[in-house]
Amino acid sequence: MEIIELITESLQTLIRNKLRTGLAILGIVIGIGSVIALISLGEATQRSVQDQIQALGSNLLTVSPGSQSSGAVRGAAGGGTTLTYEDAKAIMSSADVTTVHNVSPQLSKRAQLTASSNNTNTQVIGVTEAYPSVNSISVESGSFITNQDVLGMTKVVVLGPTTAATLFPDGSDPVGQTIRINKNAFRVVGVTVSKGGSGFANRDDVAFVPLTTAQKQLFGSNYLSNISISAKSAEVMTDAQNQVGYLLLARHKISTPAKADFSIISQSDILSTASQTTGSFTALLSGVAAISLIVGGIGIMNIMLVTVNERTREIGLRKALGAKKRIIILQFLIEAIMLTFVGGVIGIVLGVGFSYVYSLLSQTLFIISPYAVLLAFVVSAGIGILFGWYPASRAANLQPIEALRYE
Amino acid sequence: MKKQIAIDVSHISKIYKTEVMETVALDDVSFTIDKGEFVAIMGPSGSGKSTLMHILGALDKPTSGTYILDGENVEKLSDDELADIRNRKIGFIFQAFNLLPRTTILQNVMLPMRYGGVPVEERKVRAQKYLEMVGLGNRLNHTTNQISGGQQQRVAIARALVMTPAMLLADEPTGNIASAQAEEVMSIFQTLNDAGHTIVMITHEPDIAYHAKRIIHVRDGKITEDLKNHVRTVAKKLTHLET
Numbered sequence: 001m002e003i004i005e006l007i008t009e010s011l012q013t014l015i016r017n018k019l020r021t022g023l024a025i026l027g028i029v030i031g032i033g034s035v036i037a038l039i040s041l042g043e044a045t046q047r048s049v050q051d052q053i054q055a056l057g058s059n060l061l062t063v064s065p066g067s068q069s070s071g072a073v074r075g076a077a078g079g080g081t082t083l084t085y086e087d088a089k090a091i092m093s094s095a096d097v098t099t100v101h102n103v104s105p106q107l108s109k110r111a112q113l114t115a116s117s118n119n120t121n122t123q124v125i126g127v128t129e130a131y132p133s134v135n136s137i138s139v140e141s142g143s144f145i146t147n148q149d150v151l152g153m154t155k156v157v158v159l160g161p162t163t164a165a166t167l168f169p170d171g172s173d174p175v176g177q178t179i180r181i182n183k184n185a186f187r188v189v190g191v192t193v194s195k196g197g198s199g200f201a202n203r204d205d206v207a208f209v210p211l212t213t214a215q216k217q218l219f220g221s222n223y224l225s226n227i228s229i230s231a232k233s234a235e236v237m238t239d240a241q242n243q244v245g246y247l248l249l250a251r252h253k254i255s256t257p258a259k260a261d262f263s264i265i266s267q268s269d270i271l272s273t274a275s276q277t278t279g280s281f282t283a284l285l286s287g288v289a290a291i292s293l294i295v296g297g298i299g300i301m302n303i304m305l306v307t308v309n310e311r312t313r314e315i316g317l318r319k320a321l322g323a324k325k326r327i328i329i330l331q332f333l334i335e336a337i338m339l340t341f342v343g344g345v346i347g348i349v350l351g352v353g354f355s356y357v358y359s360l361l362s363q364t365l366f367i368i369s370p371y372a373v374l375l376a377f378v379v380s381a382g383i384g385i386l387f388g389w390y391p392a393s394r395a396a397n398l399q400p401i402e403a404l405r406y407e
Numbered sequence: 408m409k410k411q412i413a414i415d416v417s418h419i420s421k422i423y424k425t426e427v428m429e430t431v432a433l434d435d436v437s438f439t440i441d442k443g444e445f446v447a448i449m450g451p452s453g454s455g456k457s458t459l460m461h462i463l464g465a466l467d468k469p470t471s472g473t474y475i476l477d478g479e480n481v482e483k484l485s486d487d488e489l490a491d492i493r494n495r496k497i498g499f500i501f502q503a504f505n506l507l508p509r510t511t512i513l514q515n516v517m518l519p520m521r522y523g524g525v526p527v528e529e530r531k532v533r534a535q536k537y538l539e540m541v542g543l544g545n546r547l548n549h550t551t552n553q554i555s556g557g558q559q560q561r562v563a564i565a566r567a568l569v570m571t572p573a574m575l576l577a578d579e580p581t582g583n584i585a586s587a588q589a590e591e592v593m594s595i596f597q598t599l600n601d602a603g604h605t606i607v608m609i610t611h612e613p614d615i616a617y618h619a620k621r622i623i624h625v626r627d628g629k630i631t632e633d634l635k636n637h638v639r640t641v642a643k644k645l646t647h648l649e650t
Contacts, residue, residue: 399468
């Protein structure tokens with residue numbers, strides 16, 4: 001009964017003093033909203049980076065020609081002339097290599113593609129039928145390069161979705177149509193599913209042809225740009241790396257690994273680099289969140305201290321009229337709880353809304369960590385209530401006449 | 408007729424201490440006020456009259472001496488018990504009115520009843536009755552910012568009366584309002600006094616003090632003169648006021 005009256009009176013007081021209430025709520029909204037938005041943005045970015053790396057395919061080893069010291073991942077080291085199709089076949093068939101699941105030899109170069117009036121310059125990759133399983137891509141329509149295509153050196157091509165859209169902008173089905181690659185006619189047999197990525201990392205702006213066709217008819221090269229290898233599981237990556245490495249050293253008649261004319265990079269190397277990156281990201285984020293919590297908290301503290309101090313005379317009057325200490329403290333506590341609750345809810349809505357709009361605009365993931373919401377709410381509400389209660393309690397403990405005279 | 412004692416002050420002193428010096432605000436003051444009296448306490452600023460008023464109002468405690476208000480020994484009480492005494496036995500009227508801003512006059516007058524535990528249904532009825540008595544029955548839902556200083560002081564009088572206290576304690580009640588409105592306030596005080604209310608009024612204005620039946624002069628923390636049976640100046644009576 002008494003508590004209901006207190007709540008009603010607190011509510012009336014808050015409504016009557018709109019400016020004061022509005023400012024206090026604003027302080028809390030900004031404190032909570034900014035923490036949620038910042039943490040959410042950071043986590044979304046972190047997750048995007050991780051996802052893009054994961055999308056490259058797990059269990060993946062990449063053998064590139066050239067020295068071990070080369071930092072290239074794939075594609076960029078196409079100039080080396082140490083890896084052959086026979087190396088790839090040997091890895092697949094050798095009895096010493098037990099941990100390899102599949103092997104995809106690749107030769108990639110840029111070439112001009114033409115379909116009637118449209119043309120594009122894109123990455124043409126000579127592949128075998130093993131490519132889709134190793135590099136985790138799949139075909140959207142039609143079919144992929146087959147073993148027969150590789151053996152028969154046929155002139156067929158599978159387009160990436162971006163390439164298909166560039167060559168056939170009217171939306172017609174490319175499968176069955178004929179395009180020209182460096183003036184040789186190729187029949188389109190399939191289009192792959194989009195894998196995302198953009199700019200230099202765009203994995204949709206490609207065209208796949210049989211490896212043999214690429215070597216003999218398009219680029220006149222007997223070598224490979226790289227060999228992608230999928231290990232049987234993530235646990236045997238190191239074994240796979242060693243087995244492949246020693247096999248290739250033996251085949252290339254090289255005595256010590258230090259003199260190897262190729263390099264093997266595993267996905268786990270990339271992942272560990274990436275997790276170091278995201279680790280520093282997490283540290284940065286925690287710092288930003290901590291700072292915004294402090295800034296928000298100080299804002300809330302100030303507005304509560306000012307508004308409650310300003311009401312010291314009112315507290316004096318209420319005491320003079322017979323209000324007991326407990327009633328006054330309860331009233332201010334209830335007001336502070338209402339302010340922080342309303343401000344907290346608005347802050348959460350705004351913080352989440354801002355993160356959502358940001359994710360739409362930047363095309364990143366929309367992630368809200370319940371932990372961040374809870375942390376922001378508990379800290380801000382705690383500060384709001386503490387600094388609503390503390391000055392009220394101090395004023396309630398003054399002699400009423402001191403409170404009445406307070407300037 | 409046997410007189411009942413409303414206020415019994417004996418040997419009260421109040422000493423303010425700072426690190427540098429001691430200031431004696433009240434020095435061994437003793438007097439009694441009977442129920443039904445209208446007393447003006449006069450004195451120049453710094454005389455100790457405000458300190459006396461704070462002690463009479465149970466807003467502050469004396470350094471020494473005893474104070475019995477309506478049969479209760481005040482200086483021994485705890486803070487919460489004092490709050491209760493202020494609520495039930497004293498009706499305050501302040502120079503600066505001290506109404507809650509942006510709040511209707513009805514709610515302002517209902518406030519002491521909330522602290523006094525008066526049932527909700529009764530609060531509005533009582534508040535309305537006393538607001539009508541001070542001539543503001545038609546403005547119940549005006550907020551305090553919408554009415555004049557004199558009207559605000561009348562709201563404060565209604566607020567002081569709702570708990571039917573043993574004494575009305577007015578601190579410079581006309582200090583912040585125009586003289587015509589001051590006359591109104593004095594008229595209300597005299598009407599209330601005629602109806603049996605005990606009124607203690609602090610003022611430094613002789614014109615205002617002359618409305619009382621007894622005038623106590625304070626100077627340098629001591630009572631210098633206690634004029635009983637003073638012939639009061641009768642304030643111009645407002646026709647609509649009745650108790």
